[in-house]
Amino acid sequence: MYTLTIGDKAYSSWSMRGWLLLAGFGIKFEEEVVEMYTPAFDAMQAAHAPARQVPQIAWREGGRAHRLWDSLAIAETLAERHPAAGHWPRDWALRMQARVLAAEMHSGLSALRGACPMNLHRHMRPLAAPPEGLARDLERLGDLWDWAMREGGGPWLAGPAFSAADVFYAPVASRLVSYALTDDRTRGYAQMLMEQEAVARWCREARAAPRRIARYDELA
Ligand SMILES: N[C@@H](CCC(=O)N[C@@H](CS)C(=O)NCC(=O)O)C(=O)O
Structure with missing residues (x-):
């Protein structure tokens, strides 16, 4: 266990x-x-x-x-x-796609991650002063998700099944919602990911936990 x-x-x-x-x-x-x-x-x-x-x-x-x-x-x-x-797709090309996406998230999107810490108590409240680099990361995210859907056929990032690639982007999708950063390219998948069964369960449990961390909640 x-x-x-x-x-x-x-x-x-x-x-x-x-x-x-x-x-x-x-x-x-x-x-x-x-x-x-x-x-x-x-x-x-x-x-x-x-x-x-x-x-x-x-x-x-x-x-x-x-x-x-x-x-x-x-x-x-x-x-x-x-x-x-089923962490990675069985098809090698989809598996490669899933790994590319997970790896880029793991080492990238640093402006988005730095400026918009995950906070599942925050809902659709934009940052008062979006930092340099945030727009570039959002553009990159739109490019990546567009490419992933075109290449793998969707509806998940690496084809027909939820995979580790989607896991890596779940907190990213939550940031898009919390900080009102979705656009036409990212809204649909972000919404679907937030409603995935395990993701939704994590979010429910997160919101039910009593502890609040002021440094994140007070971010303007
Ligand atoms: N590269 C690590 C990052 C893990 C990470 O930064 N975790 C944070 C919490 S979200 C942490 O443990 N921070 C405490 C610290 O770095 O001292 C991973 O992929 O799991």
């Missing part, structure tokens, strides 16, 4: 990806939420160096304790351990 350690569901975008890579593909796990920016989070990081960041997955196997972290490594390792779960 896996134990997934995550941060606050409303605010921890990488945690959302880790959780979706399990819950979105029918893999059983226990979850441990450690509130971010607290002594308990510091203690978790010290206890689990060098993993440190969330999400992390721990389990015992073959008499050994294992710990897996970083969402891209999590996607690849879970796909390898659960080949029938």
